[in-house]
Amino acid sequence: MEKVALATPSPVGLHRVLEPRGVLPQAAWRLDPDPRLHPDEVRVRVERLNLDAASFRQLSDKHGGDGDAVRAEVLEIVRTRGKMHNPVTGSGGMLVGTVEEVGPENRLGLAKGDRIATLVSLTLTPLVVDDGLAAWDGRGEQVPCDGHAILFGRSIAAHLPDDLPAELALAVMDVCGAPALTHRVVAKYVAQGRPPVVAVIGGAGKSGSLALAAARRAGARRTIGVVPEPAERETLTAAGLADVVALADARDAVALAEAVTAAGGRPADVTIVCVDVPGCEHGAILATADLGTVVFFSMATSFATAALGAEGLAADVTLMIGNGYAAGHADFALDVLRTSPGARAIFESRIAAHLGAIHPPR
Amino acid sequence: MEKVALATPSPVGLHRVLEPRGVLPQAAWRLDPDPRLHPDEVRVRVERLNLDAASFRQLSDKHGGDGDAVRAEVLEIVRTRGKMHNPVTGSGGMLVGTVEEVGPENRLGLAKGDRIATLVSLTLTPLVVDDGLAAWDGRGEQVPCDGHAILFGRSIAAHLPDDLPAELALAVMDVCGAPALTHRVVAKYVAQGRPPVVAVIGGAGKSGSLALAAARRAGARRTIGVVPEPAERETLTAAGLADVVALADARDAVALAEAVTAAGGRPADVTIVCVDVPGCEHGAILATADLGTVVFFSMATSFATAALGAEGLAADVTLMIGNGYAAGHADFALDVLRTSPGARAIFESRIAAHLGAIHPPR
Numbered sequence: 001m002e003k004v005a006l007a008t009p010s011p012v013g014l015h016r017v018l019e020p021r022g023v024l025p026q027a028a029w030r031l032d033p034d035p036r037l038h039p040d041e042v043r044v045r046v047e048r049l050n051l052d053a054a055s056f057r058q059l060s061d062k063h064g065g066d067g068d069a070v071r072a073e074v075l076e077i078v079r080t081r082g083k084m085h086n087p088v089t090g091s092g093g094m095l096v097g098t099v100e101e102v103g104p105e106n107r108l109g110l111a112k113g114d115r116i117a118t119l120v121s122l123t124l125t126p127l128v129v130d131d132g133l134a135a136w137d138g139r140g141e142q143v144p145c146d147g148h149a150i151l152f153g154r155s156i157a158a159h160l161p162d163d164l165p166a167e168l169a170l171a172v173m174d175v176c177g178a179p180a181l182t183h184r185v186v187a188k189y190v191a192q193g194r195p196p197v198v199a200v201i202g203g204a205g206k207s208g209s210l211a212l213a214a215a216r217r218a219g220a221r222r223t224i225g226v227v228p229e230p231a232e233r234e235t236l237t238a239a240g241l242a243d244v245v246a247l248a249d250a251r252d253a254v255a256l257a258e259a260v261t262a263a264g265g266r267p268a269d270v271t272i273v274c275v276d277v278p279g280c281e282h283g284a285i286l287a288t289a290d291l292g293t294v295v296f297f298s299m300a301t302s303f304a305t306a307a308l309g310a311e312g313l314a315a316d317v318t319l320m321i322g323n324g325y326a327a328g329h330a331d332f333a334l335d336v337l338r339t340s341p342g343a344r345a346i347f348e349s350r351i352a353a354h355l356g357a358i359h360p361p362r
Numbered sequence: 363m364e365k366v367a368l369a370t371p372s373p374v375g376l377h378r379v380l381e382p383r384g385v386l387p388q389a390a391w392r393l394d395p396d397p398r399l400h401p402d403e404v405r406v407r408v409e410r411l412n413l414d415a416a417s418f419r420q421l422s423d424k425h426g427g428d429g430d431a432v433r434a435e436v437l438e439i440v441r442t443r444g445k446m447h448n449p450v451t452g453s454g455g456m457l458v459g460t461v462e463e464v465g466p467e468n469r470l471g472l473a474k475g476d477r478i479a480t481l482v483s484l485t486l487t488p489l490v491v492d493d494g495l496a497a498w499d500g501r502g503e504q505v506p507c508d509g510h511a512i513l514f515g516r517s518i519a520a521h522l523p524d525d526l527p528a529e530l531a532l533a534v535m536d537v538c539g540a541p542a543l544t545h546r547v548v549a550k551y552v553a554q555g556r557p558p559v560v561a562v563i564g565g566a567g568k569s570g571s572l573a574l575a576a577a578r579r580a581g582a583r584r585t586i587g588v589v590p591e592p593a594e595r596e597t598l599t600a601a602g603l604a605d606v607v608a609l610a611d612a613r614d615a616v617a618l619a620e621a622v623t624a625a626g627g628r629p630a631d632v633t634i635v636c637v638d639v640p641g642c643e644h645g646a647i648l649a650t651a652d653l654g655t656v657v658f659f660s661m662a663t664s665f666a667t668a669a670l671g672a673e674g675l676a677a678d679v680t681l682m683i684g685n686g687y688a689a690g691h692a693d694f695a696l697d698v699l700r701t702s703p704g705a706r707a708i709f710e711s712r713i714a715a716h717l718g719a720i721h722p723p724r
Contacts, residue, residue: 012648012675014616024615024644026674027667090666124674156676177673253386254376282386286374296665296683303658303665303683304452305389311539311686312388312486313374314518321658321665321681324673 009038011153016126018082025124025152031082033126033150039105040153044097046129048167049122049143050174051093053206054276054299055086056141062088067138074143078129085123091299092122093141095149096160096170108157115166117173118149119156119330126150142167142351158330167351168344169334175207176333177324178297179214182272184326185293186218189269195221196269199260199287201250201280203242204232204346207297208274210333212241213340215270224263226250228275235349239342248283250275256283273298273322281306285315297322371400373515378488380444387486387514393444395488395512401467402515406459408491410529411484411505412536413455415568416638416661417448418503424450429500436505440491447485453661454484455503457511458522458532470519477528479535480511481518481692488512504529504713520692529713530706531696537569538695539686540659541576544634546688547655548580551631557583558631561622561649563612563642565604566594566708569659570636572695574603575702577632586625588612590637597711601704610645612637618645635660635684643668647677659684 009015015038017028025031037043051059051074063069078084085092099114110116118125127149135144151157160169182198189196198215202208203225215223225242227233228249236245248259250273261267267289273280278300285306288294294317296306306319326332337344371377377400379390387393399405413421413436425431440446447454461476472478480487489511497506513519522531544560551558560577564570565587577585587604589595590611598607610621612635623629629651635642640662647668650656656679658668668681688694699706 022614022616023641024648024671024674026671027615027641027644090664091670120674120676121670123670154676252384253389254372254384279385279389282389286386299666299669301665302452303663303668304661306665306683307661307686308453308483308485309386309388310683312386312482314482314516314687315685316687316689317685319683319685321668321672321683323677323679323681324669325676325678327678 013152031126033082033128037103039103042151043101045100046097046147051141052091055091070138116157176329178207179210180326180329182211183214183218190219197264198270199224199268200272202275204236209343209346241342250280253283257286260287282309293318295320375514393488395444395490399465401465404513405463407462408459408509413503414453432500478519538691540569541572542688542691544573545576545580552581559626560632561586561630562634564637566598571705571708603704612642615645619648622649644671655680657682
């Protein structure tokens with residue numbers, strides 16, 4: 001396949017940006033998904049997209065759960081933007097596929113035929129869908145897909161492990177920033193001789209369950225998992241990932257703070273927000289002790305609400321934006337899953353539920 | 363004045379929330395600014411509002427600089443919401459005034475007649491404007507105002523210092539979270555034996571100039587002030603607050619990263635974002651070294667853009683939401699101003715420019 005002459009190639013993909021010019025691919029409205037490669041790029045044959053939970057929820061809510069309408073909108077987004085970048089939530093997801101061609105100057109360590117998952121967001125990954133997403137019913141985050149995607153020189157991709165089903169590995173990698181950063185934050189407190197009380201809001205979810213397991217591994221004094229419903233409380237209790245499981249609606253700031261304080265005996269030193277609904281900022285701040293730390297992993301977080309909320313509550317806490325990347329995050333998350341039967345059970349039951357939605361028994 | 367029977371009083375003002383019920387005042391659409399006090403509240407006679415820079419800019423841009431239209435919209439926001447909470451930017455500002463009445467159970471250490479500034483955002487402060495903002499031309503952030511505001515049990519207010527003009531003290535207190543947190547972050551690096559290179563994006567502004575002075579005081583190895591225009595470069599160079607002053611548009615990610623790297627000899631260890639325009643997230647991340655820290659103080663920051671941007675750039679950096687509150691932040695910021703003639707010069711020239719806009723010479 002001949003090489004295309006777009007613009008000067010860049011390791012972060014600037015040459016793929018069509019509009020507006022000069023911004024990075026994630027900030028762009030539209031990318032060029034031309035299958036022809038620059039020397040440092042990689043083309044992947046896509047098998048499956050894993051939509052970001054906040055993005056899928058927004059689309060599903062907008063269309064009242066009508067799967068056909070959700071599928072049509074996803075196709076329209078990819079067609080007009082050259083990437084699966086939800087314009088409302090600003091989020092994307094990730095994909096799994098097989099390496100189709102590797103540019104001669106690429107240094108990602110990939111070879112043709114490798115089965116990989118991308119660890120950079122779909123919001124900056126040039127993408128073309130070839131099959132109209134015909135095998136997807138629009139009712140789950142995991143989207144069977146035939147198409148192609150482009151990786152840049154500085155992208156991140158991970159080989160799918162041999163010992164785990166692809167869907168399971170993909171689901172873990174999608175949230176692998178959360179356990180890595182949680183472990184790092186908790187370990188810092190431990191290294192200072194004050195093992196923290198850690199509360200994970202949304203502890204029965206994917207990122208939440210791995211964050212709980214990572215917090216315990218890092219030496220947390222006490223772990224609290226907060227969930228919104230009795231069914232999730234049973235799930236999380238059975239998984240054994242948290243020292244205490246508490247029930248509260250994270251959007252109710254006062255109720256959340258009271259639940260965490262009751263479960264921990266005092267407010268949390270570290271609060272990890274893993275629920276993908278808006279309006280959890282104040283509760284998380286109110287649930288956190290003076291000089292504590294709040295890490296927001298939810299893409300539904302509002303920057304201004306968090307910043308002004310802490311100020312308004314006179315809360316002297318460190319507020320962190322959950323970075324989806326940390327060195328070694330994929331391997332770490334997979335290791336947490338392998339060594340935590342509780343987390344694995346949560347992932348497997350969530351995947352089974354999605355499959356159930358795709359193929360309802362009847 | 364008799365006490366009003368609203369709901370059970372709360373130190374964070376839950377009883378003043380009219381809609382939606384149950385959220386904290388900052389998250390509320392509408393507050394009750396009834397002048398009658400609960401036992402732990404304080405009523406302030408307002409002299410002046412200081413609008414958040416992002417909020418004023420949005421309003422001014424929307425109305426093409428038409429001051430009458432800006433004034434009308436501010437009045438309409440306060441009338442419908444019971445607080446000056448810009449619904450587009452989500453930000454507010456602060457106020458200065460005189461204590462009019464103190465509830466018998468209030469513990470803020472205030473007495474009738476005290477001249478104070480509020481250090482919590484206007485986005486959560488019940489407010490009534492009595493004078494139609496007749497003394498304001500709608501063309502500057504500082505708004506002469508007659509009206510009343512309510513402080514809650516856990517609000518924060520600072521006495522205006524005797525040795526500084528009120529307008530100057532107010533402008534400093536408005537951004538006092540930035541120098542406090544910058545100092546804390548830089549001091550942590552210094553304590554670990556690795557004094558950081560610190561870049562302040564928007565170094566010639568209010569929060570930026572204080573952040574530069576605080577970074578130097580905390581022991582930064584090198585301070586870089588980044589500004590968008592030659593005139594600001596001259597101002598910041600004359601102020602002597604930064605070891606190097608660099609010129610770059612912070613919205614141009616690649617240009618910003620190149621400017622910081624050139625000025626510092628390498629990417630910054632700590633990058634402080636103090637510009638109130640959207641789209642600076644990627645540049646700040648790209649300008650920061652591996653394992654470095656980015657602190658976002660701009661209310662124009664997008665949470666998702668920052669989180670996904672770092673992931674997309676494979677940048678293993680700590681991303682912090684600039685908390686407007688830290689213990690002792692007002693006194694610290696005033697002290698930085700008193701001991702930094704350069705920062706004081708920047709503040710005084712900015713205040714003079716605003717006064718010039720209010721009373722143009724002719």
